[in-house]
Amino acid sequence: MAKSTSIEWTDNSFNPWIGCSKVSEGCANCYAEAGDNFRHWTPMGWGPGKPRHRTSAEYWKEPLKWNRAAATAGIRTRVFCASLADVFDQEVAPAWRMDLWNLIRLCPYLDWQILTKRPEFIASCLPSNWGSGWSNVWLGTSVENQRWADKRIPHLIAVPARVHFLSVEPLLDSITFKSLDDIEWVIVGGESGPRARPMALSWVSAIQAQCQTANVPFFFKQWGGVNKKATGRILHGRTYNAFPP
């Protein structure tokens, strides 16, 4: 099936709703908010107290089509959920999240990559039959510096999941992980866009080395910067494109 997103580590993105509030330094230059300012997806703007915009019923049928195509091809397809929101945002009606879980359940040939900056709410938002984790759901958290790595990772790994992953993007400072024993995948990337903050080679190299030592698949997404196409995604003379087994 054709890839419908430019995000390097997934095949498709799906947004059950649009809108969010900033929670940490990694959100400072939120590209979803910038997109919303330009396209006005949300009715009253971005941020706390602003209603989230649920995407259309027609759009919600897209994953079902991807699932049918994946089943026919016999090839699992990755879906990043959500690039313009946060699934565990507490300003979203629980019924919307339940609808999302029901959709995910109907799509067993898709690997749903749910990435959040609010892992402290995952446990209380899971469906009652989550068990040891649904086989088609990967749970991830974003960590941009040491402080948020130390805070968020324990919440993430406390919840059972087929894959626990870290999106270390935008990497804003050096990070030393206390342990990667319960992490099955690490993505690293620099910030892109007009206000991109710099990322040092030494920060990326240290994380890659830590993943190598811990035998954790490492994916280097991008250097970022004002022109991310120009800076590319070569690290140590090669690309790093590993995925979880």
Ligand code: SF4
């Ligand atoms: S959590 Fe993600 S979507 Fe929400 S404001 Fe922060 S960067 Fe944007």
